[in-house]
Amino acid sequence: MSALLELSRVTAFYGESQALFGVDLQVGEGEAVALMGRNGMGKTTTIRTIMRMLRHSDGSIRFSGRDLGPLASHRVARAGIGLVPEGRRCFAPLSVEENLVSAARSGPWDIAAVTRLFPRLGERLSQKAGLLSGGEQQMLAIGRALMxxxxxLILDEATEGLAPVVRQEIWAAIRDLKSAGLSILVVDKSIRELASVADRCVVLEKGESVWAGATGDLTHDVTARYLGV
Known part of the structure; x- marks a missing residue:
């Protein structure tokens, strides 16, 4: 499988404090990869570095063979990476429809496709995003990235803090996206749910890739050592 996204020995700093010490990561075409690790181990920092919200100091980041290093964040998005950030970050004063239209680029994902995936959004197109429930805001954040x-598609803690029934709706949608052939990089705390969608896992420990392999090879010893389970 060819690598769509490839990180090789990536290091990064916040000021003078080093946060990433050597991250290796690949996501193939049509593949779903889980980025795993305890809190504070560098998962969100890795995503911020991919999206060029944080500059890396060493190593390489390539997407579809292109070096992302020189690019600004908006150009990374235009290159074909959609981010669902931790904390949702919808535009609260705007309607659901306006949030979706604000991110729209030509392609199969339009408002009709997004509302088929998340029918609740179709019922609330004219409603302000700030008045949605947490689960609906998360659906909107995913829909906006798909637009x-x-x-x-990169999802950073896409189900954190949501009610169990809503979490299941989100995971069902992610599995549908995977089945449709979309490449996915996902961060979440639920190993069971990650295992239902991810082909492979990459585990971070103190800002470094320490384990990578097929989801089925993620043993109890690995989870106990690196994930605290």
Missing amino acids: TNPRL
């Missing part, structure tokens, strides 16, 4: 028509 960019990405080749790779």
Whole structure:
């Protein structure tokens, strides 16, 4: 499988404090990869570095063979990476429809496609995003990322803090996206749910890749050592 996204020995700093010490990561075409690790081990920092919200100091980040290093964040998005950030970050004063239209680029993902995936959004197109429930805001954040028509979707803690029934709706949608052939990089705390969608896992420990392999090879010893389970 060819690598769509490839990170090789990536290091990064916040000021003078080093946060990433050597991250290796690949996501293939049509593949779903889980980025795992305890809190504070560098998962969100890795995503911020991919999206060029944080500059890396060493190593390489390539997407579809292109070096992302020189690019600004908006150009990374235009290159085909859609981000669902931790904390949702919808535009609260705007309607659901306006949030979706604000990110729209030409392609199969339009308002009709997004509302088929999340029918609740179709019922609330005129409602202000700030008045949605947490689960609905998360659906909107995913829908907004899909409206960019990405080749790779990155989800950072997409189900954190949501009610169990809503979490299941979100995971069902992610599995549908995977089945449709979209490449996905996902961060979440639920190993069971990650295992239901991810082909492979990459585990971070103190800002470094320490384990990578097929989801079925993620043993109890690995989870106990690196994930605290």
